[in-house]
Amino acid sequence: MCLLLWLAWLTLRIHAQSTVDEARSADVIVVMGAAEYRGKPSPVLKARLDHGLLLYEQKLAPRIVTTGGAGGDPVFTEGTVGRNYLIGKGVPSEAIILEDEGETTVHSTVAVAEIMRRMGLRTCILVSDGYHIFRAKKMLEARGLQVFGSPRAIKPETGWRDWWLYARQAVGYALWRAGVPI
16 A cells, blocks of 8 residues: 555655756756657657757757667667757767667666766756656766756647556556566
8 A cells, every 4th residue: 555655655746847948057868768669769769859959059058969769670770760860960970979889778878877977967957758857866976976957948838648657657566666677
């Protein structure tokens, strides 16, 4: 019973975080990966990249990290597709840091934290879908980074589907806290 109450409370926290844009000056913008289709970003990935690009154009950070592995594609990775998309939008290639190995949020956040550590970077703006920000943010913070969440723009809540996404992230967060790397 206590676990269910904790998960319900966590779901409410995830919902609250999902609507907060904390974007401010940082060392780097981290755009979490999402599906790509034969070298083209999915609508979700495109929206995340466009939001990261907007923050970059506002000069909130001098670099952007694109994340995500192959996800079953034998040719392209989410990170590479994101990088290519941003270059096509005018971002200089030297301003883009590529993380293209991560197959899960845990793997991508561990890799991003290591890249940032090696480069002496300590702060980041995290771009993803609102329901995903809380969990990814906590994973980066656990690696000693200061993280500012900035969810991509989406339509207003549509009901139970959104609450299902928040609850699913609560379970994912709980599993991660228990040591299950999902």
